[in-house]
Amino acid sequence: MRKILLIIFCFFVFKSNASALIEVDITRGNLDPLPIAVSPLYVESGSVDIKQDNEIIKNVGEEISKVIEVNFRRSGLFNPLKKDSFVQNPDIAHVKPRFEDWNLIKAQALVTGKVTVSEDKLRVEFRLWDVVAAKEMLALAFSTTPDNWRRVAHIISDKVYQRLTGEEGYFDTRIIYVSETGPKTQRYKKLAIMDQDGFNVKYLTLGNELVLTPRFSPTNQLVTYLSYFRNLPRVYLLDIETGIQEVVGDFPGMTFAPRFSPDGKKIIMSFAKDGNSDIYTMNLETRVVERITDHSSIDTSPSYSPNGKYICFNSDRSGLQQIYVMRADGTNIKRITFGKGLYGTPVWSPRGDLIAFTKVHKNRFYIGVMRPDGSGERLLTENFYQEAPSWSPNGRVLIFYRETKTDSEGKGFSAKLWSIDLTGYNERLIQTETDGSDPSWSSLLSK
C-alpha cells in the first residue's frame, strides 16, 4: 500500500515539473579574457618606505597591484582594466566597494587590499569581489618581511587565479635557465634563477664551464644539470641554498639529460658509452644505480609521469628519433609518435594528461602536446629553431627557448625564453637580462 502511495506521489511530482519548465540550452559564450579591476592596495598611514637593493619603493601598494596586473595579463585569461577609469578610492573600495561604479567600467571582478609596512614587517590583506553578484569571494592576509613584497603580489595573483579559474595558479614560482652571453662561437653559459615574471635574477655558476639542461627537484631546493667540467660532460647536483655541487653517480663516461623523479628521490638520466646511450636512474639516498633501458640505439630525454609509474623518452630504435612510453621499470616499451618528422624532448605534464615535445619537420621546429597514448597531437607553435619545453606547475603553460638565425656576417643570433599556453594563442616573450636557453619551471613555492 505504501509503495502504491509512493508511486502516485512520484507521478504527481514529476508531472508537475515536466509540464511547466522551458529549457534553453546555452552552448556558446565568449572566450574573451575576464575583465578584472585591480585597485591599488591602500597603504595605511604611518607606513614606512621599503628599501631594497639601493632602491626605495614608496607606494608598495601600487607596486603590488602592478605586479598582479602583469601576471594576469600574461596569463591570457584576464583583462586587467586601466586604473585611470577607476572611480572609487582604494581605501574605501577595500572596505565596501560601490559595485555600480565598478559595473560601469564593465569589471566582473575586483581586487582590493590594504598594506601596512613597518621597518621589519609587511602586512598585506586583500579581498576579491564579484562585482556582478555584489559580494565578496575571497579575503586573505599575509605577513612577511618587507623585501618579500613581490612574492606577496605573486601569491595574491595565485589565490585570485585559483578562485576565478578553478585550477591552481603558477605565479609564485621560479624559473631556472642557462644565461648566455658573448658571440655564438664563444658563449659563456651560466646557471641563472629568476621569478617567473623575469625579476630577481640570481646567477648560480660563474660561467667557467659549459652548463646545460638544468632541472628543479620537486621541492625546488636542488637542481640537477649537465656541466662540462674538464671537458667531460656529466650530470651534477646543486643545492641552491648551500651552493654545494656534486657529480651524480660514478659513471665511466658521459651522462646527460637528467631529471628528478616525482618523489625527488631519484635522478633519471642518460649514460653514453661507445656510441650507445641508455637510460639509468640513481637513487639519491642509497646511491644505487639502476639500468632502465638496454638497446643498441640512442635512448635519451627521459621524463617520469607525475605518478611515477611511467617514463617517456625518445629513442632512434626505429631508425628515426621518436617518443616512447614504458613502465618505470623499463618494461612494456611502446612507441607513441608516428607522425612525419622527428620527435624529441618529451616532458610529462604535472597534470598527467599530456606530454609536451619538440618536433622537427622539414627544417622547422614545433612545440606540441599529445596524450600519453600518442593521440590528439596538437602543435602549438612553429619557428626556425626552438626546443626544450617545460611545464608550469598547473600544466597549462609551457616555457621553452627560441633561437634566431645567424646572418651571413655572423650576426643576428639570439636565444630567448618564450612561454605559450595550451590554447596556442597566448605566446609571450619572457624578458631576461641576457640571452637564455633551457628553461625549467619550478613547482609552486608556497605550498
Add this chain to the structure above:
Amino acid sequence: MTRSIFLSLLFHASMIVLTALSLPFMVRAPIDLPPIVSVELIQISDKTNIPFAPKAREILEKKKEEKKRVVSEQAPPTAKKKEKPDRIPLPEDKKEKKEIVKKKQNPEEVKLQVRQASEFEKKELFDPNQIAALIDKSKEDTAETLKKNQKLTQSNVKTSFVSGLTLSEEDALKAQIFGCWSLPLGLPYEENLLVRIKLRLRPDGTVLRSEILDHARMNKPGQGFYKVLAESALRAVRICQPLRVPPTGYERWKDLQLNFNATEMLKG
C-alpha cells in the same frame, strides 16, 4: 426425404440460374468513378520536418550523386505536392534524408578535421595565423551546427506538446546570453561541464530568483572547477538582465531553465 432434398436443390439451382441470367440486364450503366487518390495529412509546425515527397527525393538522389552534397533545409516540397503526392513516401526515404543531414550536422566530424595535427603536415608552408583562423572558424561552425540541431529537435518535440517559446523567441534569448557569458578558460576539457540554472522571472525579464540545480556538486572534491563554471553562468544571467523574453505570455515563460554547457566551446 431424398425427394425433398432433390426439390430443394433444383429450386436453389434454378434461383441461381435466374439470378445469373436476369440481374445484369437490370443494372444501369455504372457511374464513372475517378481513380482513388491517397492524401497525406500533415500538420504544419514552425519548422517543417515532413518526409520528402517524390520530387524532393529525386532532387536528393541527384544531389547525392553530386558528391553527396547536403540538401538545404528549405528544399522540401511545395504545397501542391503535399496535397497530391503520387504515392506515400517509403520509410527508406526518411532514412536517406537523415543520413545526409547527419553528415552536415555531426560536430564530431568538423572538429576532428581541424584537430588532426596531421593537417599541418600536408601544408608545405605553415602559418600559425591561418591555423588560428581555422580553429576560430571551426568553433563557429560547431556552434552553428549545434544550434541548428537544436532547432530541429525543438520543432520536432518541444513545440508540439510543451507550450514553450517559439524558435525565434528562443533564439533571441540564446543570442543575448551568448554575448553575456564569459567562459572560464581554465576548465578541464574531459569533465562534464554542464550547469543547469533554474530561473523565476518577472514580467519585464529581470530575474526574481535563480537556483543552481546540481548544487551539491559544488562542494565535491575534485570538482572545484564546477563552482567557477556555475558562477560564470550566474554572472552571465545577471549581466544579461533584463532577459529578452516575449512581451506576452508571462505564465508561459516565468519559469525558465538555462542549461549552460561549455564542453563544445572548449573542446573546439
